[in-house]
Amino acid sequence: MRRFPMLDLLLTNGLVVTPSGAERLDIGIAEGKIVALRASGAGAPEEARRVVDLNGQLVVPGGVDPHVHTNSVLPTAAESGIMCFGPDRVSEGAIYGGTTTLVDFAHWKPGDELSESFARKSAEWSGSTYTDYALHGTFKEPEIPFEVLEQIPDAVANGHGSYKVWMTNTTPTRPKQKTDLGNMWGLMEQTAAAGAMLAVHAEDDDIVMYSYKKLQHQGNTGIEYMHHAHNNLSEKLSFQRAITLAHHVGAPIYLMHVSAREGVDAIREARGRGQAVYGEILPHYAYFTAEDYRQENGAIYHTYPSLKSETDRDSMWESLLEGSLSTLATDGVCTDLDVKTRGKTILDATGGHAGVEMRMAVAYTEGVAKRGLDLTRFVDITSANAAKILGLYPQKGVIAVGSDADLAVLDTTVDRKITASDLHEADYTPWEGYRVAAWPSMTVLRGKVMVEDRKLLGGPDGSLLKQRVSSDVLKRPAC
Numbered sequence: 001m002r003r004f005p006m007l008d009l010l011l012t013n014g015l016v017v018t019p020s021g022a023e024r025l026d027i028g029i030a031e032g033k034i035v036a037l038r039a040s041g042a043g044a045p046e047e048a049r050r051v052v053d054l055n056g057q058l059v060v061p062g063g064v065d066p067h068v069h070t071n072s073v074l075p076t077a078a079e080s081g082i083m084c085f086g087p088d089r090v091s092e093g094a095i096y097g098g099t100t101t102l103v104d105f106a107h108w109k110p111g112d113e114l115s116e117s118f119a120r121k122s123a124e125w126s127g128s129t130y131t132d133y134a135l136h137g138t139f140k141e142p143e144i145p146f147e148v149l150e151q152i153p154d155a156v157a158n159g160h161g162s163y164k165v166w167m168t169n170t171t172p173t174r175p176k177q178k179t180d181l182g183n184m185w186g187l188m189e190q191t192a193a194a195g196a197m198l199a200v201h202a203e204d205d206d207i208v209m210y211s212y213k214k215l216q217h218q219g220n221t222g223i224e225y226m227h228h229a230h231n232n233l234s235e236k237l238s239f240q241r242a243i244t245l246a247h248h249v250g251a252p253i254y255l256m257h258v259s260a261r262e263g264v265d266a267i268r269e270a271r272g273r274g275q276a277v278y279g280e281i282l283p284h285y286a287y288f289t290a291e292d293y294r295q296e297n298g299a300i301y302h303t304y305p306s307l308k309s310e311t312d313r314d315s316m317w318e319s320l321l322e323g324s325l326s327t328l329a330t331d332g333v334c335t336d337l338d339v340k341t342r343g344k345t346i347l348d349a350t351g352g353h354a355g356v357e358m359r360m361a362v363a364y365t366e367g368v369a370k371r372g373l374d375l376t377r378f379v380d381i382t383s384a385n386a387a388k389i390l391g392l393y394p395q396k397g398v399i400a401v402g403s404d405a406d407l408a409v410l411d412t413t414v415d416r417k418i419t420a421s422d423l424h425e426a427d428y429t430p431w432e433g434y435r436v437a438a439w440p441s442m443t444v445l446r447g448k449v450m451v452e453d454r455k456l457l458g459g460p461d462g463s464l465l466k467q468r469v470s471s472d473v474l475k476r477p478a479c
Contacts, residue, residue, distance in 0.1 A: 006047045007028045028046050071083055075351070088129065095456070100406040103386075130461075132465050137160055139183075141179065144186065162469075192250055203230060211229040223343075226349065254390075257285070328363050358431050392465055409443070411439050419432060
């Protein structure tokens, strides 16, 4: 490691979580990288342009949220062209909340070269983001032309190492987005051969669409019936199909927004057989239930699939603690309250919710403070595993010499009641009144202090990241 005559930043006396555990360390940073880690108080202090004594606060890798949507037309508002917020607003909330990397979706459109899809979406992020970012290549068509599938190896070689499909059109009223199973098979063959990860929105379209028809026939279309449309059977059947297809191909898959115990069980069984299957949950699936749809403005708790029972909710934390599920994402779709609540029924509800800024605090509160989650496992679910699964590790997701100096400093002495006025990504929060046991006091992106004492100090100057998924992650359940 090259020696630096003077560090750019020295963070001292923090409780720093590395892959070997949590200990009091000083972190030396130069040219955007971590260049030194040593026990606090050991030897003469390094020279640095700025030294910050963290007084024992918790220091973890900057969060990696593998699932956010920006500048997308809301599917249930397609006729009016209403869009969710862009990278500027979402990344501002993220950086305040201790998340330093976001992963969005580059949608392929018929007639596009695959490279054009990535270039178009990257242009939306460039110059407007406070975090670094990567992009899933995304297909929302029933068929994917062979000439497009054949472009995947070049796209992967250029650093785009993850792709996504939908197994359902989600509602009867929104634009079609389902890719049929045969085309999903072809896509899996390409991603597996190229060393990429395939992310799947897995719901059984036949079950979902029949359920909508049945509920409409019964006159049960209020949002409180959402979990009857996006139900446990749908998750069970779709997960089994996706996992079976991936096993046949020999492809790794990343199952997004697991919402039911049946989904958890399917992932656990596949991983037990040694299959490279990874599961993602969202903080609100691990906290709220379908009963919350009955609250005033119950739509603020909704994304697709749906909230479910207490039993399903409790299975989320059990599985995160034991390691069956890998990541805690948000499926962030940031809008203000009037847009989020414009739909009142199962046919027009707006999916996604504002939660990017709260993700790290909720994970600590629910995981560490309430359930005794180990701090290294906290890092796993909030940054390390997503970085590994999507090919960003060890540049991101770890505090180690040579890694990017992306850091979240959390004050774990707080008992703070959250209000929307504390946050930055929307004018409401589904976490209104929630009490956190940790709150970000500093966020560092590539060695630059971006937020300190709840003040935004830098940016936007985030960069597009290149993804390289390791063979270990591709071939077995590595995290």
